[in-house]
Amino acid sequence: MKKLRLHVLAFSSVLLPLAGLSGNEANPDAIELAPLPLPVEFTSDMDNPVAFDASTKVVVDCPDAAAAGWLAAHFAEWYGKFAPKVQLATFNANFPTNAEAYAVKVDAAGVKIAARTLAGVRWAAYSIRQLVIAKRGIFKTEGHLLPTLSISDAPHLAFRCVHICWMPEMRKEQIERAIRLAALMKFNYAILEPWGMYRSEKHPWWGWPEGKMTKAEVRRLVAIGNDLGITLIPQIAAYGHAGAGRSCTLKNSVLDLQPEYEPLFEPGGWNWCLANPETQRVLRELIVEMLGDFGNPPYIHLGCDEAQPPTCPECRKRPYGELVCEHIANLAAFTKEHGARAMIWHDMLLDRDDPRWKGYVKCGSKLTATLADTLPKDVIICDWQYSYGDMKETRKDWPTMAYFKEKGFPVAGCPWRNYNAMKPMADFIAEIGGFGIIETTWHHLRGNDWVKMFRYGSSAAWGTPVRKGMPQYDSEFAIALRLVGHDMKVKDYRDTGHVDYQVPPSWWIDN
Numbered sequence: 001m002k003k004l005r006l007h008v009l010a011f012s013s014v015l016l017p018l019a020g021l022s023g024n025e026a027n028p029d030a031i032e033l034a035p036l037p038l039p040v041e042f043t044s045d046m047d048n049p050v051a052f053d054a055s056t057k058v059v060v061d062c063p064d065a066a067a068a069g070w071l072a073a074h075f076a077e078w079y080g081k082f083a084p085k086v087q088l089a090t091f092n093a094n095f096p097t098n099a100e101a102y103a104v105k106v107d108a109a110g111v112k113i114a115a116r117t118l119a120g121v122r123w124a125a126y127s128i129r130q131l132v133i134a135k136r137g138i139f140k141t142e143g144h145l146l147p148t149l150s151i152s153d154a155p156h157l158a159f160r161c162v163h164i165c166w167m168p169e170m171r172k173e174q175i176e177r178a179i180r181l182a183a184l185m186k187f188n189y190a191i192l193e194p195w196g197m198y199r200s201e202k203h204p205w206w207g208w209p210e211g212k213m214t215k216a217e218v219r220r221l222v223a224i225g226n227d228l229g230i231t232l233i234p235q236i237a238a239y240g241h242a243g244a245g246r247s248c249t250l251k252n253s254v255l256d257l258q259p260e261y262e263p264l265f266e267p268g269g270w271n272w273c274l275a276n277p278e279t280q281r282v283l284r285e286l287i288v289e290m291l292g293d294f295g296n297p298p299y300i301h302l303g304c305d306e307a308q309p310p311t312c313p314e315c316r317k318r319p320y321g322e323l324v325c326e327h328i329a330n331l332a333a334f335t336k337e338h339g340a341r342a343m344i345w346h347d348m349l350l351d352r353d354d355p356r357w358k359g360y361v362k363c364g365s366k367l368t369a370t371l372a373d374t375l376p377k378d379v380i381i382c383d384w385q386y387s388y389g390d391m392k393e394t395r396k397d398w399p400t401m402a403y404f405k406e407k408g409f410p411v412a413g414c415p416w417r418n419y420n421a422m423k424p425m426a427d428f429i430a431e432i433g434g435f436g437i438i439e440t441t442w443h444h445l446r447g448n449d450w451v452k453m454f455r456y457g458s459s460a461a462w463g464t465p466v467r468k469g470m471p472q473y474d475s476e477f478a479i480a481l482r483l484v485g486h487d488m489k490v491k492d493y494r495d496t497g498h499v500d501y502q503v504p505p506s507w508w509i510d511n
């Protein structure tokens with residue numbers, strides 16, 4: 001069997017057997033593409049490749065006037081003098097209702113792309129780019145080949161997001177690689193959490209000295225994201241996690257070096273002091289500054305996870321649930337006035353003693369759980385369910401997400417490294433009409449965890465299973481990551497592969 005053929009019914013969790021992917025018996029086929037398309041039809045035949053070079057005509061049917069120019073510019077960037085020609089034409093494409101859907105047809109006559117929007121054209125281009133290989137039998141690249149193929153593809157969920165943490169230990173190149181790779185894997189949003197790295201002009205004390213997340217760098221990354229089709233969303237931990245440090249490290253990016261700002265925080269420094277009016281002032285000024293740097297995005301994440309009981313006399317005067325609700329509701333109303341809907345983590349909204357949530361992540365008390373009744377319903381609840389104790393657990397029901405949906409909130413599922421649960425979680429979100437998927441990565445954006453978080457996360461959000469068994473290790477991830485490196489023109493050894501060093505430098509000394 002020469003043709004590699006995969007049929008999946010759009011918006012169905014039913015997948016016909018992947019055994020159909022095998023190619024000729026001597027040489028099994030490979031699709032080095034992530035995420036796999038969720039097609040009406042997807043056929044690909046690498047045993048009958050066609051030229052993809054300066055002689056190729058790529059005909060684009062897209063009502064968006066920017067699409068053909070975007071495609072031509074990026075083909076020129078990716079393929080240089082071997083770039084195919086782009087031509088806008090109408091071939092009576094039957095555009096699907098999904099704004100991000102696209103169709104690609106590759107045969108001896110050339111390449112055809114149909115999409116209703118620039119977003120669809122981008123996803124088509126990224127699918128093509130991952131499937132392109134250099135011409136064979138020569139010393140250096142002189143044009144490319146594509147398998148003959150036919151794709152009709154559309155995403156399962158409209159909001160497909162990665163949550164990227166700019167830890168102080170991370171270089172700016174690592175952040176850019178993650179954003180570019182997320183776009184290539186068809187995520188369309190990325191939340192960027194600063195962890196003390198944001199360099200505020202209004203409040204230069206907020207964070208570690210010499211933070212790498214400067215205004216210029218943020219604006220540069222936002223512009224890259226806008227070009228590539230991934231919208232960057234800022235984050236401010238506006239309740240707990242106020243010191244922007246991991247709880248297990250006891251680091252506080254403000255108080256460790258600048259004790260004079262103690263009144264803004266609860267004694268101990270984990271929560272902001274919510275009773276202090278200066279806290280609201282500072283947070284509002286930071287929100288305005290960040291939204292400006294991020295180019296006024298449609299959302300802002302306010303954190304709010306893992307908060308602790310109040311310890312200062314002012315915060316303890318009132319029921320804490322009331323104070324917390326007032327604080328978050330005020331900030332959410334404020335961000336909305338500035339054009340950005342607030343997102344918060346879910347855990348304080350669930351009473352940890354409520355038997356309904358047994359086995360699910362919940363960190364709140366009876367008081368903070370009242371927020372689920374009092375918060376404005378347009379706040380997006382980011383429900384992180386990591387299946388503590390068994391990260392390999394496969395779950396199909398997500399009662400906490402159903403609960404928030406029933407309460408009237410838009411709810412996003414956040415699976416982190418809960419790989420086996422990602423697809424069922426995304427399917428569940430789609431079924432209940434939820435908001436989307438946020439693939440949290442925390443301090444694991446390196447090594448195999450990075451590979452799996454992006455492969456499983458992007459596939460779940462797009463609606464397709466992860467291809468098991470890569471032909472040459474994790475080559476589908478490697479190809480995408482290498483393309484990102486080429487786009488960035490990386491020269492540093494550490495900016496290749498998914499780890500800085502193949503052998504940790506200390507080993508040479510210790511062993």
Ligand SMILES: [Zn+2]
Nearest residue numbers: 273274312315
């Ligand atoms: Zn206080």
